[in-house]
Amino acid sequence: MTAHAFNVQRLLSERTPRAVLDCDGNELTQVAALLLEAGFRLALVCARHDGAVIEVVYLFVDGPPDQRIELRVLLDTRQPRLPSIAHLSYAASRFEREMHDLFGVEPIGHPQLRRLVLHQHWPLGWHPMRHDAGPQPPMNPEADSFPFAQVEGEGLYEIPVGPVHAGVIEPGHFRFWVLGETIVRMKARLWFVHKGIERLFEGQDLTFALNLAEKISGDSAVGHGLAFAQAVEEALDIEVAQRARELRAVLLELERVYNHVADVGALCNDVGFGFANARALTLRERLLTLNESVTGHRLLRSGVHYGGATLRSLPTKEELEDIGAQFHELIDLARSNSIVMDRFTGTGVLSIDQARDLGVLGVVARASGLDDDARVAHSFIEMPASFRSVSRQDGDVLARFEVRCDEVDASLRLLTDLVAREGPLDVQGDAVELREGHGTGIAEGWRGAIVHRVDFGPDGALRRVKIVDPSFFAWPALPLALSDTIVPDFPLVNKSFNLSYAGNDL
């Protein structure tokens, strides 16, 4: 047994909450295998260019109890190479492709080292996240610089859709190969809204950075804001009072409720049941108005700050009950419509094995039978004993619909418990003292676990922020769920995943 393997065994048996292990390439593969075998998941891979070296950090997490182990590999900038761990984790293969595009780090032995973030018409060999990358060279405008897999066969035809769609939807290009109406194969190409948001954080002051984090994906202001704040707090050793944590949990659940309500309505709308959608939109508007009275912002921005949280008011128990009743009227409407249920049932099945293999998180994972929930695994408050994370076994559109319905109920119950706890609405943290350090934050946003990692330089400046939205893990699951689905069911399946483009493309 090598020294590293021994260290890992000790970390695991002692359940050490935080640890950083420096590895070289060979040790990386060995330790990653050990951690994955022990039930850890690869939550994040973050590279950082610093003069002569590129530092690559692999964050493995598990819980409960909350454990986060970072593996750190230092590479020579002139020839940055490291062994690929794609054979151990599918998520790793995508992180490696991302790193290859943005930093030019070459994962040796990667099975499919195609481009991911930067499409083919970006100039080769230019890595924008390198500090010495310089100005952007001209694009390659050739039409055939947008290649796709070739699928051929008798009667097979190709449908290209997007990135501009008929409705107000974020951009993504989908390519279908179809036999009759049955989807034989489908590929999604994203990163049309890649805006270099991680780079925007660098060197910014912390107030601006938190504001920016809340805008990573507009519908997850609390999820991303909280994950970022937690990462900064861990890096700078800022204490967060118990009361502030409770207030943050209130915000997180309010965000979950309004988004799930909108999704339930949108799913009905996609099968032509606009009546239920109209009811859902009415309820969503009520929730947004409530959000405004709670934080002063309809999308719950600026409630969380470093070391604390500030709310203007809390919803009352009666109001939460009334919202629950209104929500049940809505879902009864959908459940009692046989055509709606027929459309949902058995459509777009993602099996539990597929979900586990891809490392899918959140609503999608729980609908396929996994019970991964960062509110349990990386809990920051004491959850009531009655709290259970919701899951379903079938993995179809109906399961994802039902998980959302049940989560709204669970969130409302949790909120009822939280608003009953006594305490002030405004909890300020200690003054922030900048210094060198790094930290991670994990928050169960409404789509799933959001992970941020921040790194402060010796001068206390923010020098690297890495963001991982659960959508990054779940997008590859969409084509799998679509096998044997018919083309007109694609929008429904896509909506049942409802993944973020902005959170994925960054």
Next chain:
Amino acid sequence: MNQFAHFMTQVLVAVVQVFAVAVGGPLLLGLMRKVRSRLEGRVGAPIHQPLLDVRKLFAKQRMRPRESSWVFGAAPVVLVATVVAVAAVSPLATTHPPLGQSSDFFAVVFVLLLGSVVLALGALDTGTAFGGMGSSRSMTIGALCEPALLVAILAMAISARTSNLPALVRVGLAHPAVIASPARILALSSFLVVILAESGRLPVDNPSTHLELTMIHEAMVLEYSGADLGLIIVGESMRLVFLLGLLVNLLVPWGVAERPGVLFFCVGLFALLAKVAVAGVMIAIFEVFTAKMRLFRLPELLAGGFVLALLGAVTAVVAR
């Protein structure tokens, strides 16, 4: 001279019927949208909004795909022409329309289907994936509708001993018992299913969707713009009004003008518009509470329509 006056009257009748259908079409669309909006708790656009939309479209530039041929441009015109032709000769406001003798149920319905076919050809002509997809879906549904439609007409024709449309309406007026006969009720139910399917309403197609991959009818007309699109909207809505007009006149013929005379004709016209409006409102209410069926379940629905028609035909034969 008398013959000339008769001829002019007939032309006038035809023109008024076509005009009523042409204006009534977009208005009916507006009315159905309004009903839906109100039931969903929204205010909704004014009822005449589709007319304004069409006016706007006619003022806009017409864009045609570079690779398309004359078929693409001809399709909207043929679509409108087919509805105009049948609206002129059918018993809508009066049971004595011009060329009433030749106004055969089979002929009228299949002239209308010509409109669907040219639209599918126009969509194929664009060469886009969506055009092909929409055409293929639309033709599949059309092929499933046709048997139901044929047998439904047959059922009505057997009991009335004619497939002449004005005669079918007159039989209903003269012998109301015919309308209440199982043959005609079953046949008209089947006819209603076909109307919903052919005009792209729920539960077959969602006329208000923005999801291009689920579209049937809308997928076919995605490449149309300007006056071409305006013609398609007018043509499609005219078709709906016309089909509903036939349906209501076969189901509740009262009010339709049996005798010549301006007053009778005016009453007939208003009765028609009122009955079609009621039918449209009922369809809109139905649509609010239903959803769009899975594409592969549609054959079951249309087979149901066929069975209804077949039962109608069987009872008609038995009751003779």
